[in-house]
Amino acid sequence: MQGCIPFIFSMGLMLTFWGFLTFFMGTGLVPSPVETFSCLAKMLLGASLWENVAISVFRGLLAISTTLFLALITGILAGLSRKTMSLITPLVVALQATPPILWITLLMIWAGTGSTVPIAVVIASLYPPLFFTVAQSVASLDPRLFSLAKIYGVKNYRLLKDLILPGIHPYLLGGLSYALGSCWKVTAVAEFFGSSRGIGAGVYWSYRMLDMPQLFSWAIILVGMGMGIEFGLIRPLRRRALAQRGIDAQA
Amino acid sequence: MLRLEHISKQFQSRCILGDVSLTLAKGDLLCMTGPSGIGKTTLLEIAAGIVRPDAGSRIIRFSHMACLLQDAPLLPWKTALENMDFILSARISGEKRYKNSLFWLEKMGLQEAAHKKPMEMSGGMQRRLAMAACFAGEPDLLLLDEPFAFLDALWQARIWEEIVAMNQKKGTAIFMVSHATEQLRDAGIRIVPLAASPLSIDI
Numbered sequence: 001m002q003g004c005i006p007f008i009f010s011m012g013l014m015l016t017f018w019g020f021l022t023f024f025m026g027t028g029l030v031p032s033p034v035e036t037f038s039c040l041a042k043m044l045l046g047a048s049l050w051e052n053v054a055i056s057v058f059r060g061l062l063a064i065s066t067t068l069f070l071a072l073i074t075g076i077l078a079g080l081s082r083k084t085m086s087l088i089t090p091l092v093v094a095l096q097a098t099p100p101i102l103w104i105t106l107l108m109i110w111a112g113t114g115s116t117v118p119i120a121v122v123i124a125s126l127y128p129p130l131f132f133t134v135a136q137s138v139a140s141l142d143p144r145l146f147s148l149a150k151i152y153g154v155k156n157y158r159l160l161k162d163l164i165l166p167g168i169h170p171y172l173l174g175g176l177s178y179a180l181g182s183c184w185k186v187t188a189v190a191e192f193f194g195s196s197r198g199i200g201a202g203v204y205w206s207y208r209m210l211d212m213p214q215l216f217s218w219a220i221i222l223v224g225m226g227m228g229i230e231f232g233l234i235r236p237l238r239r240r241a242l243a244q245r246g247i248d249a250q251a
Numbered sequence: 252m253l254r255l256e257h258i259s260k261q262f263q264s265r266c267i268l269g270d271v272s273l274t275l276a277k278g279d280l281l282c283m284t285g286p287s288g289i290g291k292t293t294l295l296e297i298a299a300g301i302v303r304p305d306a307g308s309r310i311i312r313f314s315h316m317a318c319l320l321q322d323a324p325l326l327p328w329k330t331a332l333e334n335m336d337f338i339l340s341a342r343i344s345g346e347k348r349y350k351n352s353l354f355w356l357e358k359m360g361l362q363e364a365a366h367k368k369p370m371e372m373s374g375g376m377q378r379r380l381a382m383a384a385c386f387a388g389e390p391d392l393l394l395l396d397e398p399f400a401f402l403d404a405l406w407q408a409r410i411w412e413e414i415v416a417m418n419q420k421k422g423t424a425i426f427m428v429s430h431a432t433e434q435l436r437d438a439g440i441r442i443v444p445l446a447a448s449p450l451s452i453d454i
Contacts (some may be wrong), residue, residue, distance in 0.1 A: 142324055144320055144322070144324035145324050147301040147324075148338065150301060151299055151300070152317070152339070152341060152342060153342070154338070155341055163337075166328045
């Protein structure tokens with residue numbers, strides 16, 4: 001119960017602030033919490049909301065799995081070879097410096113609206129940090145272990161299974177927790193501009209129709225899902241990663 | 252046979268090995284001794300093929316090599332038995348690997364530590380685990396860098412017995428570098444004292 005107090009306090013503070021905004025700005029611009037929650041309840045009972053949530057979740061999961069796969073392959077290769085690392089780094093830095101809005105614009109022109117835009121934008125945005133996490137953690141593994149494996153002729157799949165993957169595991173968990181947190185937001189932004197379905201698209205249509213209770217309901221869904229991922233997945237992952245690195249995670 | 256011909260090696264513009272030639276045949280037991288920094292470990296690592304010489308050639312005709320590196324690296328996230336399994340994975344298959352691992356862990360006094368990770372073991376135990384992996388691989392060439400480091404007199408003697416047995420019974424060629432050579436003097440093995448740097452020898 002004690003653990004719930006900060007949560008209840010924060011929610012109470014937010015609802016009070018929301019109430020003040022409704023009072024000062026009017027229900028046309030800021031619908032009251034009651035009005036918003038009743039709209040949200042209606043949405044929860046309909047099929048459209050669940051369909052849009054499922055689409056966004058599917059896109060997010062597909063994008064993050066693809067990103068992880070690509071980052072693991074290229075990151076391990078780069079971490080094992082300085083030459084590969086120096087050859088790939090400028091390209092990945094360029095990718096990192098490219099703002100998502102540029103990808104969204106280009107992909108909308110090239111692929112039209114649909115799942116391609118949010119999935120590709122998430123991959124382009126999350127691949128660079130995950131790549132560097134993997135490459136740097138592989139490069140930091142004890143080179144004497146690789147020497148030992150070379151002497152005994154240990155096969156590549158055993159190197160991957162027993163040396164590389166367990167060695168980078170704590171760093172990968174840290175990187176993955178960051179990627180999961182960002183994935184959600186990037187997917188919504190990409191859907192807002194480049195898709196007719198999904199949570200981001202729901203936000204877009206509420207904005208177009210100036211349906212403020214619905215817009216606020218989508219906001220609650222987005223924030224709620226984000227918080228669920230943060231508290232249910234990201235924080236436990238980070239704690240595990242920190243514990244594995246031998247650092248006492250009290251934060 | 253292992254043949255190193257006119258090997259030279261520099262580290263940060265400091266010449267460690269000047270001109271070293273060395274031959275090791277089946278059944279040979281060679282020990283190099285000398286002060287720290289003279290190039291013993293570098294020579295051993297060149298012999299193991301994990302350090303590339305600046306000049307010279309390395310010819311190796313042995314098919315199964317085992318090597319104890321100076322600080323005996325082990326997978327920190329794996330248990331003693333899993334470490335053995337990893338190291339021996341390409342050499343011995345399936346059930347025999349498991350039996351061999353258990354046999355050598357027991358011989359090295361590590362039967363109680365078979366399911367412990369290196370961090371839960373003392374320096375001496377980690378060293379014995381690395382030695383167990385060397386012996387279990389049934390090598391025809393065994394390279395040992397300071398095999399007696401971190402070990403008490405009892406384990407030094409036991410490991411020396413195993414080294415001699417492996418050399419005499421199985422004909423394993425052994426090349427070791429060590430500071431502790433007292434117990435080796437009576438064994439009639441080739442001990443090469445190294446003094447001058449950069450090292451230039453032809454054995």
